[in-house]
Structure formats: structure tokens, C-alpha cells
Amino acid sequence: xxxxxxxxxxxxxxxxxxxxxxxxxxxxxxxxxxxxxxxxxxxxxxxxxxxxxxxxxxxxxxxxxxxxxxxxxxxxxxxxxxxxxxxxxxxxxxxxxxxxxxxxxxxxxxxxxxxxx
Amino acid sequence: xxxxxxxxxxxxxxxxxxxxxxxxxxxxxxxxxxxxxxxxxxxxxxxxxxxxxxxxxxxxxxxxxxxxxxxxxxxxxxxxxxxxxxxxxxxxxxxxxxxxxxxxxxxx
Numbered sequence: 418x419x420x421x422x423x424x425x426x427x428x429x430x431x432x433x434x435x436x437x438x439x440x441x442x443x444x445x446x447x448x449x450x451x452x453x454x455x456x457x458x459x460x461x462x463x464x465x466x467x468x469x470x471x472x473x474x475x476x477x478x479x480x481x482x483x484x485x486x487x488x489x490x491x492x493x494x495x496x497x498x499x500x501x502x503x504x505x506x507x508x509x510x511x512x513x514x515x516x517x518x519x520x521x522x523x524x525x526x527x528x529x530x531x532x533x534x
Numbered sequence: 535x536x537x538x539x540x541x542x543x544x545x546x547x548x549x550x551x552x553x554x555x556x557x558x559x560x561x562x563x564x565x566x567x568x569x570x571x572x573x574x575x576x577x578x579x580x581x582x583x584x585x586x587x588x589x590x591x592x593x594x595x596x597x598x599x600x601x602x603x604x605x606x607x608x609x610x611x612x613x614x615x616x617x618x619x620x621x622x623x624x625x626x627x628x629x630x631x632x633x634x635x636x637x638x639x640x641x642x
Contacts, residue, residue, distance in 0.1 A: 452632065462578075462621060464632035476630050479535075512577060520568035520583030521623065521632075522590075527577055 419443035421513050421525035428531045434501040437528045439513030441494040446470055450516040451496045453487060455509040456527075463509075467516070468496060503532045536560055538622050540635035548642060553609040555638045557622035562602045569598055569607045570621045572637075578621065582607060609640075617642055 424438040439451065452467035466477035470489035477485050481500070489496045496513055508531050515523035537560040547553055557567065565585040570578035580589040582598035585605060595610040609616055622635040 450630075454632075454634075461636045462623070462634040464634070467630065467632075478631065516625070519587070520580045520589060521570070521578075522580045522583070524577035524579075 423525040426529040436499040538635035563624040
């Protein structure tokens with residue numbers, strides 16, 4: 418059974434960067450897209466960007482252009498999302514999510530990122 | 535960017551009743567519309583994809599319909615575990631982008 422396992426919670430200062438990992442256990446993730454979605458406290462979901470690991474191609478939401486970098490390592494089946502110039506409004510739970518073309522069907526457990534001085 | 539608007543914001547019903555949740559898109563998304571259920575402290579669970587296809591393991595009481603700009607999630611007879619927040623989501627291509635509705639809270 419496939420799982421997406423994310424790295425642990427982070428507390429960051431404003432202006433710093435965070436890098437969250439997402440490891441696919443159980444199968445290779447080159448066959449599908451990996452996306453990153455965040456949910457601020459008490460709010461809905463916001464798509465940040467995604468990667469097709471097989472090709473290394475990325476696509477980012479305009480809101481995050483210039484601040485986000487999504488990468489993938491096929492050998493370790495791990496995707497990464499790095500967000501820079503953090504501000505308190507970036508405090509959220511960050512999820513990696515699989516898209517095989519039939520909805521966002523597999524979600525990581527979420528990584529809480531808190532940005533506070 | 536395609537904006538999804540869900541209604542109502544809150545729906546108060548009882549177990550055994552029928553729930554009808556709506557999602558309207560600001561422009562056509564064809565059938566690229568999915569529905570998710572989220573319970574407190576949990577990641578969302580995919581219920582419906584491509585507007586009307588149930589995801590693996592989803593009970594038959596959940597059904598989706600619609601195309602273009604208007605979509606509906608129906609829960610035919612509510613079970614106690616169905617009380618949660620429901621989100622719709624669309625995907626557009628070239629370039630690939632996703633957006634979510636703001637959610638409907640289904641409460642007792």
C-alpha cells in the first residue's frame with residue numbers, strides 16, 4: 418500500500434526558509450504528479466505548485482512564483498517543497514498530494530509550519 | 535484563475551436525511567471537478583473525481599453530478615460519520631492549476 422510520508426513540524430522566523438519533504442513508500446512516484454497544497458488555521462485549501470518527477474517539470478501558482486521551489490529525487494522517491502522569505506501568513510499545514518489523473522487521491526499526513534518571531 | 539463557490543456555507547441536518555451540496559465555477563471546468571471530505575485534524579479524503587466517479591472505497595450513498603459550471607454532491611442518507619467539512623476542487627490544464635472551494639460544513 419502506498420503512503421506519502423512527510424517531514425516533521427517546523428518553527429521558523431520571518432524572512433527565513435523552510436524545506437518540507439514527502440517520501441512515497443510502497444512504489445515509485447515517477448508515474449504521477451506530486452502537488453503541494455496548504456491549509457492555514459481554520460481556512461480552506463490553497464494549491465501552491467506541483468512537479469512531474471519523471472520529467473522534472475514544475476508548475477507554480479502565481480502567488481508563490483519567486484518564493485517556491487519544488488524538486489524531486491527519483492532514487493529516493495522523495496519530493497521537496499522549499500518556501501523562502503517566510504512571513505506569519507505562511508503559517509499553515511502543508512500537504513503533499515498525488516494526482517494520477519483521478520483527483521487528488523493520496524495525501525501526506527501534513528506538516529505544520531509555524532512562522533513567528 | 536477559476537473561482538469555485540460552494541453553497542451553503544453550513545448545512546444542518548440529521549442522520550438519515552439527504553444532503554445536497556453545491557459548487558459553482560466561475561467558468562467551465564468541463565468535468566474536472568472533485569469532492570473531498572475533511573474531518574478535524576485529518577487530511578482530506580477524496581470522495582468523487584471527474585464530477586461523478588466515486589473514488590476507491592467510497593460508499594454508494596455519496597454521488598456527484600454536473601458539468602460545466604454547476605456541480606452537486608449528494609449524500610443520500612446521512613450516517614453519523616458523514617458530519618464534516620466538504621470541499622470541491624477543479625483542475626485546469628495548460629498550464630496545470632488547481633483551485634478549491636471555500637467548503638461546506640455539514641453539521642448535526
